[in-house]
Amino acid sequence: MKHKTFLWFILPSAVAMLLFIALPVVSVLLQSVFAPHEQVIREVEKCDVFGCKKSTTVDVEATAALSEGAPLGRFVGTAIYTDRNHLALSEIGAIWSSSKGPGDFLDQIFNLPFYGALAFTLTYTALVTPFAILLGFCIALAVNAIPRLLRGPAIFFSLLPMIVTPLVGALILFWMVDARGILGVALQSLAGDPDLSVKASTPLMWAMLIVYGVWSSCPFAFVVYYAGLQTVPQDTLESAMIDGATRWQRLRYVIIPHLLPLTTFLVLIKIMDNFRVFEPIVSFNGGAHAQSLSYFIYADLTATNKLLSSAAATSVLTILGVIVLLSPVIVRTRRSFARAAS
Amino acid sequence: MTMSIRGLALSALWGTTALAGAANADCGIAAGKVSIIGNDFPAVHTVADAAAACGTGTVGVKTNLTKDHEKLNAPGMTANPAEYSAAIISSSSLVTLMSAGLVRPLDDLIAAHGADIPRNQMVTIDGKVMAVAFMANAQHMFYRKDLLDAAGVAPPKTYEELLAAAGKVRDGGTASPFCSTYGVGWNLGQEFVNMYLGMGGAFFKPGTAEPAINNEKGVAALEMMKALSGYMNPDFLTFDSNAVTAEWEAGNCAIATLWGSRAGVLMDGKESAPGVAENTMAVATPSAGGSSFPATTLWWDGWSIATNVSDEDAAASFLAMKAGIAPSILTPDTMGQAVWMIEGYQPTPAAQGVAESIAGGAPSYPMEPYMGAMHMAADGNIADFLTGKEDAATALADIEAAYTAAAKEGGFLK
């Protein structure tokens, strides 16, 4: 295709992305290396309806004078990236020299917010991604095998975990797994422990978040695979059958290779989505037991003292994390592109 | 006199229309644009509706009442001209707007148009009026009269007594007698603020943003929270106000600390198990650590006017908001919506807890510009202590470290 034709075709999409994603990305990069100016603090008397007391306030004029001519703020370089609430480099150094052994060292590292969150985020991503994709694949195979008339309802019901807004879906599930909810009681009788509470223990909370993650994201894999299954070349399948291939062999040598590009796509998307997990943590009030990088971004942006630079730095670290995780897939894709081009 | 519901609704409609017609003249606004942002709950709706009644052909009044108001008000008022000419704010969100210079001193406007606003409603910072308050709120104690009587204990006046009382109620068969909002996200930080200030602690070295919580009072506050958690439902780290409300209504709690603004719901008998609502008492928060005042923080809700609007719009907004909190908004319907700080307010029994906490001399929520960072640092680092993963001193050190990093970023600390 000619460059010019290509440009016209891609233009609307590119403009939308440049304006609403690329520009914000640039501003996020800037924001992560610039922090707010030094605030001039003044001691004052504050009186409200309940009485007066000594307090402090920001001297707006003096602070504005300080920030004259530097609208971006104060350049701090990588200071935000390396501070205690992010990569915590100097804290790690201190822990390294003071720790009493590898166990203690790891304990102290995971007590740092970033690494604690990273541990959960990586566990979540590593478990939810393969299980959701595998489960989605099995559902697609099963739905594809039932009579056509039943497929519509089967598709709809399989999509339900994805359709019902997490806002309320998670609220209801959160209630169902309560120690007195229907699923919580079922779990208690299964485990034979009447005091079992999913919400009170860290391992169970992790397990619940991961199960919820698989449950809510496998419909996506299902739909993609289901669409893919419809395009499996029938003549190849039939000739394989004539050659006496077993069902398993057909699955292994015809269907799975055909769905491989879709699998690559699913792995890319799911790793990315799972690495950014935060909605279930918020809906399940799980912040005491599990945190993720995106949860910190959410906390920074919704706090009274908004930490925009911190949120920007965490966002950049999230993107870098995604790139690192995806790099094997990206390298593979690049090779296949090179092959296609040659 | 009997009146059908429909008739009542119609007359109410006529009433508001007539009122609105009268209010147009009463607001005294010649021209201007008014745009109000605020939270989304009934009391704020009442105020915003009364302000919106000032709208005429030449005066446009818009309102945007949303739970996300704290995320929207600062950017909306940074724009010039500002999207919002008036913001309904609370103790903590005023500070954010003020630190960025987004709200204007109201002294000139009060001199010109607001002579009748009572002095005690004004929030004055460094001698300048920055906001006008209209309602108060606080987390305070609720207790079940029947359960405490059955256990033979008097309503506790201190947290130490509360622990003993909770123990006795538990012996009587209530498994988790104490309920409180210990959920991580914001609530847990708020509980620590209440307890630590209640013990007489101070968050910062005077006049600076240096943290000062890693001390005996900090340890005592955390230890008290842990002792209380022993009487709570094992899921306490996920409990928000909705969870505590539901627990209370189901009759699972004997004592609770919860927002005063939820007292009406706990006492109205709707959705409650039999015998719960009529035995629900709202009183002052207990004191802690030998202090003489309730271990809670007082909150107010009020309004401010934006800096980045024309003087005409500012005056129009001021007059509209003044009409929004006029004594005439208090009707039998709205009286129970909040603990109003407006003349003519008749406290309901549900307001007693807030009133007693105010009378007891509880401190107001700290208004240092960096308090929000401290609140969130505390919120994020206490759970590890409560679940037994680390000791109190480590938790306090973690809070200070997390706060320091945030305050350095914000330019409050070097």
Added chain:
Amino acid sequence: MTSSVAGHRSLPLQALLAGFLILWIVVAAFPFFWTLWGSFKVEGDFFSRADWANALTGPMTRAETGGAFTGQGYYGAWITNEFWRAGLNTLIVVVSVVTISLAFGTLGGYALARSGHRYVFWILMIALVFRAMPHLTLVSGYLLPFFQWNLWGHLPTAIIVLVAINQPFTLWMLTSFFQNIPKDLDESAMVDGCSRFQAFRLVIIPVMWPGVITTGLFSFLLAYNDFAVTAMLLDQQNQTMIPRIASFLGTTQTKGNVMFAVSAVVSATAPLFLLVMVFQRQIVSGLTAGAVKG
């Protein structure tokens, strides 16, 4: 064709597949049916702290309303709180987002699938990095400029933002679909004298529906269920369903009405059922038709 393959399945295997599917559908749909049932109860029963079985028997619903079922939640959401306004806004947003996303995406995806130049890989990679950006960060970055330029609060703003945020995904998905459509189809049309765009319009559009419908389904769900963008970028009167449902849930200080939210969610799912029923035929028939040529 697929059914003919299914016809050869041995009985145990069919039983295994059916059993698995039934188990899955129970797991997937049970919470929804529980919610559907509970939406006709009062909050004290559906979220009962005494006994979960109250949600089934409904003692408080009986005590408060006199019947075993109540429509209070639906009445409160739809009539008292005018939830239909939010539904209307959602309809506008969803239809616009899906249409624009697919229009932009098919053009771009087609070009990416057919170009063969080295930069295609990099464009796709950059799109991927764009997609990695947490939405919350993006949205909080929009606020100030949108307020400054008076773009904030309007439906078109939210629509175009959702389209842009959704573009990387749409491009990736459609590119992989177009790669499966054989090149000779449009190239032979161009040999016959069509321009590139004519070839796209006359030859490719007719066979691309399956991929487009699947992609459209995801655009639809993204726009339909979006909370981050619509809650932060829309004014109160332009609110869509999800932020409206969130507002039923109350604040820290005041109690909301959870049953309004539950009823609203249940009733918002009904149109989706119809939608999936209509389009599942399209997915199957369209895709199979396209696949025959592959």
